[in-house]
Amino acid sequence: MRRIRYTSRGGPLFLEQVPAPEPGPGELLVRTEAVGVTLPVVRKVTESPDPVPLGGEIAGEVVATGDGVREFRPGDRVTGLCFGHGYADLAPLHESMASPIPAGASAVDAVALVRSGLVALGALAAARPARGEAVLVTAAASGVGHLAVQLARARGAGRVVGAVSDPAKADFVRGLGADHVVTYGEANWGAPVDYALDGVGGDLLTPALAALTPGGRLVAYSSGGGTIQAYDLLAGAKTVTGFQMARLARERPELYESRRRELWQLFADGALRPVVHGPFALQDAEKAHEAVASRSNLGKVVLLP
Template structure:
């Protein structure tokens, strides 16, 4: 599509106040800055961060779009003056600076990836947030190495499924937790050595029985609460524990003796607060190290469900209930 056929206005999802109903509104199509591309969006990924932003608990940066949505897939329709490697008509998936729940969205060029060969737009929209979050936390922060043992909590989430597949493809021995036997078996089929049903099993006891007390090199935790102590107990000497969320709470009583005795590192991060430059480094490393595994089919995102833009409330309800496995995707028109 040439720039002279881009409409002036497009539909997007709007929210008038914290926790108020979502609705479809019309606004101006954004204009890309010099280092941005304009994307006609086919599909947009839904993330728990969107629900937190909607509730007023995760305010966007001052320079970000107030429209929800952190990742999209679609077609490039215009580029900023300094963009050289992207052209109108290219298929792209991107981490946005907000604004993804819309028919048109802009994205910094350093956060844009090609759609892997054979991927639908629905699958491509499931990639950016999970790829960058998992890469940054498991590989840049925790320095996960081939052959090491990694424990990934929330394995059935969009983030968790990507973590299981990426860590397995890059040579780690993966253990994970999920909320049903069916999800556990599905995660084992995607590379986990053992998936533990946290509703019927105590993951600390299961892994201890497997000889992994003091044997987990890296833990990726989005649960927090009482998991914090269990993670410390299971960690190997020189182990690394990374938190990306605290769904069971930020506060708990913890015995930190294992931190000292085993010389552990505890860290955490959010993706959105990091600079465009930091995210561009993540993207470039992913293109070198992870993208070949997307191209050859070793890593393929798990899609839980799709919803048309007008059913965004139902999509958020699906995310909130927490029974999904993989990514929940909004479709703008007839994306596949």
């Protein structure tokens, strides 16, 4: 089978032929039809001192199961988070990470919607939004951000502001339901908002916090780091909450499952429309990573093995 790998920090990524893996205990072997490319995986390639497997969101058909698998069988269509080699024709997926793809939805829909949607929905819930409040969504054209814009609108936001890296993305974000779009370099982001969902981190934390009304809430879910000055919180009685999907999945599995069902229902109702950037062929994984690293993507970056 084909697999994408790299051998030194920073890449390059290359295609290789390797034997098909066998599913281990509790694992499904999935014939991948779509693979979601995420910023954390892109950063691992450039930042990890040693090469790591290129994992992430996968979707496709179960072709074999390991010992102890109870919920799935060959022929089932599933999506989930692969911690092994996911950029491949066949990928291992632990049963605990797998969920079924509903009839009528494609594998591309699944990788664009489920994981990114769960992050967007979780960050939104962490902000405790009230109907009619104004929200700022940074990285509003990203795989998570473009869903957060739609979810905020579906949850009753009175005004949705999208922040993007490039003004060329403005029409795309407005098309998702944003009332106003700003770029990161602008000095004035308009009227203050009640809460903000930040998917960028770093130097953007300060202006995102400044965009809040007194008593406003900032939810940070990016892996981009960053520092906030305590005075900036105290002066406006503002709060910052960190959101991590892995903790929710581990500690609140019933809530995790409930939100996954909510996402699929919103998708079925037409209230949530995942957008795919590309898609890219498996052998073009390097180009897919470049799109994420440069933040040039509109929606979710997807590979098609």
